[in-house]
Amino acid sequence: MQNYFSSNFKLGVLGGGQLGRMLLTETQKFDIHTSILDASQSAPCAEICNTFVIGDLLDFDAVYNFGKTVDLLTVEIEKVNIDALDKLEEEGLTIYPKPKDLRIIQSKARQKHFYFDHQIKTAPFSHFAFLEELQHCVENSIIDFPFVWKAARFGYDGNGVKIVRNYEDLVSLPKVECITEELIPFKNELAVIVARNAKGETKTYPVVEMEFHPEANQVEYVICPARIEDAVAKKAQETALKVVNELNFIGLLAVEMFQTETNEILVNEVAPRTHNSGHYSIEASYTSQFEQHLRAILNLPLGNTDSKVAGIMVNLVGAEGFSGDVIYENIEEVLQIDGVTPHIYGKKETRPFRKMGHVTIVNEDVNKAREIAQKVKETIRVIA
Amino acid sequence: MQNYFSSNFKLGVLGGGQLGRMLLTETQKFDIHTSILDASQSAPCAEICNTFVIGDLLDFDAVYNFGKTVDLLTVEIEKVNIDALDKLEEEGLTIYPKPKDLRIIQSKARQKHFYFDHQIKTAPFSHFAFLEELQHCVENSIIDFPFVWKAARFGYDGNGVKIVRNYEDLVSLPKVECITEELIPFKNELAVIVARNAKGETKTYPVVEMEFHPEANQVEYVICPARIEDAVAKKAQETALKVVNELNFIGLLAVEMFQTETNEILVNEVAPRTHNSGHYSIEASYTSQFEQHLRAILNLPLGNTDSKVAGIMVNLVGAEGFSGDVIYENIEEVLQIDGVTPHIYGKKETRPFRKMGHVTIVNEDVNKAREIAQKVKETIRVIA
Numbered sequence: 001m002q003n004y005f006s007s008n009f010k011l012g013v014l015g016g017g018q019l020g021r022m023l024l025t026e027t028q029k030f031d032i033h034t035s036i037l038d039a040s041q042s043a044p045c046a047e048i049c050n051t052f053v054i055g056d057l058l059d060f061d062a063v064y065n066f067g068k069t070v071d072l073l074t075v076e077i078e079k080v081n082i083d084a085l086d087k088l089e090e091e092g093l094t095i096y097p098k099p100k101d102l103r104i105i106q107s108k109a110r111q112k113h114f115y116f117d118h119q120i121k122t123a124p125f126s127h128f129a130f131l132e133e134l135q136h137c138v139e140n141s142i143i144d145f146p147f148v149w150k151a152a153r154f155g156y157d158g159n160g161v162k163i164v165r166n167y168e169d170l171v172s173l174p175k176v177e178c179i180t181e182e183l184i185p186f187k188n189e190l191a192v193i194v195a196r197n198a199k200g201e202t203k204t205y206p207v208v209e210m211e212f213h214p215e216a217n218q219v220e221y222v223i224c225p226a227r228i229e230d231a232v233a234k235k236a237q238e239t240a241l242k243v244v245n246e247l248n249f250i251g252l253l254a255v256e257m258f259q260t261e262t263n264e265i266l267v268n269e270v271a272p273r274t275h276n277s278g279h280y281s282i283e284a285s286y287t288s289q290f291e292q293h294l295r296a297i298l299n300l301p302l303g304n305t306d307s308k309v310a311g312i313m314v315n316l317v318g319a320e321g322f323s324g325d326v327i328y329e330n331i332e333e334v335l336q337i338d339g340v341t342p343h344i345y346g347k348k349e350t351r352p353f354r355k356m357g358h359v360t361i362v363n364e365d366v367n368k369a370r371e372i373a374q375k376v377k378e379t380i381r382v383i384a
Numbered sequence: 385m386q387n388y389f390s391s392n393f394k395l396g397v398l399g400g401g402q403l404g405r406m407l408l409t410e411t412q413k414f415d416i417h418t419s420i421l422d423a424s425q426s427a428p429c430a431e432i433c434n435t436f437v438i439g440d441l442l443d444f445d446a447v448y449n450f451g452k453t454v455d456l457l458t459v460e461i462e463k464v465n466i467d468a469l470d471k472l473e474e475e476g477l478t479i480y481p482k483p484k485d486l487r488i489i490q491s492k493a494r495q496k497h498f499y500f501d502h503q504i505k506t507a508p509f510s511h512f513a514f515l516e517e518l519q520h521c522v523e524n525s526i527i528d529f530p531f532v533w534k535a536a537r538f539g540y541d542g543n544g545v546k547i548v549r550n551y552e553d554l555v556s557l558p559k560v561e562c563i564t565e566e567l568i569p570f571k572n573e574l575a576v577i578v579a580r581n582a583k584g585e586t587k588t589y590p591v592v593e594m595e596f597h598p599e600a601n602q603v604e605y606v607i608c609p610a611r612i613e614d615a616v617a618k619k620a621q622e623t624a625l626k627v628v629n630e631l632n633f634i635g636l637l638a639v640e641m642f643q644t645e646t647n648e649i650l651v652n653e654v655a656p657r658t659h660n661s662g663h664y665s666i667e668a669s670y671t672s673q674f675e676q677h678l679r680a681i682l683n684l685p686l687g688n689t690d691s692k693v694a695g696i697m698v699n700l701v702g703a704e705g706f707s708g709d710v711i712y713e714n715i716e717e718v719l720q721i722d723g724v725t726p727h728i729y730g731k732k733e734t735r736p737f738r739k740m741g742h743v744t745i746v747n748e749d750v751n752k753a754r755e756i757a758q759k760v761k762e763t764i765r766v767i768a
Contacts, residue, residue, distance in 0.1 A: 336685040
């Protein structure tokens with residue numbers, strides 16, 4: 001059996017951002033040698049991993065050559081060169097999640113086709129290789145305003161997603177492969193993280209709820225457990241598990257879903273890695289999503305996904321109007337509150353809306369945690 | 385106000401062992417630049433801190449020169465050159481814990497005098513500058529067998545402590561400054577960690593209990609909360625707090641105590657830093673002792689010391705008869721159990737009784753945790 005702990009085994013990670021950084025906490029806990037590839041010398045992981053290599057994650061040679069130096073390869077971001085992963089896998093390297101899954105998930109169009117092919121409920125969609133095709137459909141009333149537009153590849157955090165309400169919106173869209181979806185009214189946006197290892201063991205985390213700002217349409221709080229009926233939660237967990245099982249996925253899959261007005265669960269999209277919606281688990285769960293990711297890809301027994309206490313996460317993003325050396329205004333006030341833990345991602349420069357960190361609030365009572373989360377959100381500010 | 389988070393502020397730590405390593409988890413979480421001084425290139429912290437400097441912690445120049453490169457200095461071990469710290473402090477460097485406290489605590493004799501001078505209950509003792517003086521007292525029946533002998537300086541983990549039952553034991557003692565104590569029968573060995581920051585804010589952790597092997601007289605389990613009466617727990621916490629307040633201590637102080645047959649609380653000794661008896665806090669507490677240490681020395685508000693769940697710690701020490709490249713036998717069986725987290729300190733070579741890691745067991749029910757802890761202890765083995 002492979003010995004991972006304080007051994008010569010080398011884990012490789014594509015990407016050295018905040019997700020990689022929080023994974024390093026776990027590889028350090030288990031003393032697993034970890035090499036990281038990232039394009040930036042100032043990446044959050046650069047100074048604190050065992051080996052740091054600079055290279056473009058979308059460059060074939062950079063990924064291939066890095067892969068040749070490690071014993072097992074994983075990702076903290078899905079925007080990587082998959083041709084290089086295919087070749088490394090052919091040559092015998094173990095890569096989790098599997099390149100074939102990354103290839104499906106990299107494309108929102110392929111994801112959608114996958115859900116349809118496997119009877120996983122998702123919002124109806126159309127797929128366009130070029131923007132002109134979409135414009136043509138609109139002009140011919142095949143698609144009506146309003147609708148949701150999504151770039152097929154490499155959208156994240158609101159980039160690459162738009163609600164298109166009129167011609168002005170339509171003509172300003174990037175000229176790329178895309179999908180469109182009906183604008184479905186939903187009660188809740190939910191997420192479930194599922195872990196699966198090579199033995200086929202699976203563990204499902206509780207359902208979390210994304211609470212949106214009533215006007216700004218931005219996620220403000222990720223809340224665990226979601227304040228929904230048990231039957232809906234069960235359906236969401238079963239749906240997430242079905243996606244994982246249909247893919248024969250190995251690693252951690254974060255499944256984002258809509259709960260419709262009629263309590264249907266529709267898969268929105270998935271991420272093949274640790275996810276913002278699971279950050280609460282560091283403080284609240286028996287096994288954090290980062291430790292679970294390691295357990296899954298190393299084919300170790302999966303850990304308990306139950307929560308010790310309720311957890312709420314607030315993202316720390318750069319305030320509008322500030323760029324430069326970051327200051328976390330009023331962080332000391334926030335540290336004064338019981339059960340509040342800031343995580344600072346190690347980005348020295350803030351920019352408007354840049355993800356700079358997050359704060360976790362834990363409490364035995366989810367409603368009390370929600371009150372404190374609001375206070376945290378109103379207090380701390382990321383400025384320069 | 386000093387900005388610690390993603391700033392140019394540099395924290396210096398004397399010592400790069402496992403305590404430093406677990407502190408790095410917290411400095412990484414807050415993105416506080418951390419420089420470490422340690423004599424060994426293979427120290428657990430070497431690869432994962434921001435700056436690693438090689439140097440002997442007992443060497444004046446090594447400590448002084450290192451201190452000149454940082455903005456605030458702390459320790460993960462008390463065996464350091466205090467003359468260098470005095471000079472650095474004179475020259476304006478902030479050092480927590482304060483050098484004057486380290487000087488008292490480095491010497492078990494000075495500790496004992498301090499307790500007596502401040503009406504803190506401790507076992508009666510005698511102090512000898514030379515072993516010959518002790519031998520003389522025994523020969524003249526001023527001290528009777530059996531008694532406890534402790535080297536005045538630099539004992540740890542059973543080194544430097546012996547029960548002396550006869551002349552043979554006596555003549556085999558090292559020829560160093562020492563203290564002796566009456567051998568007091570006790571019901572329990574307890575510990576309490578107290579944090580205090582420069583504002584004078586204090587927070588006290590729950591009382592933990594060290595459970596000994598019935599024959600081997602070795603600590604087997606550290607159990608939080610201690611299974612003792614509330615009144616005794618309260619007395620132990622008050623005693624620990626009194627030590628901290630009498631010292632005007634800044635940082636984390638771990639206070640080890642005896643509960644006598646008559647429910648008296650006697651201070652045994654203290655450590656001016658994070659401590660083995662607080663490792664359970666990483667998984668069980670709202671604020672881990674490592675985060676609390678940071679909060680205390682940086683004069684940040686102290687965190688909640690309550691527990692989310694009960695926690696038990698089992699040390700992982702090298703098995704007898706094995707030296708060389710370490711293997712954690714049956715670690716996968718242990719990972720299969722809910723609520724079990726191994727911590728591997730990153731020492732590549734095991735030796736008999738070397739501290740190689742620990743395992744934390746958390747559970748809502750302390751008795752259930754105790755059962756699991758026993759299973760863990762009987763399952764995992766540190767071999768080569």
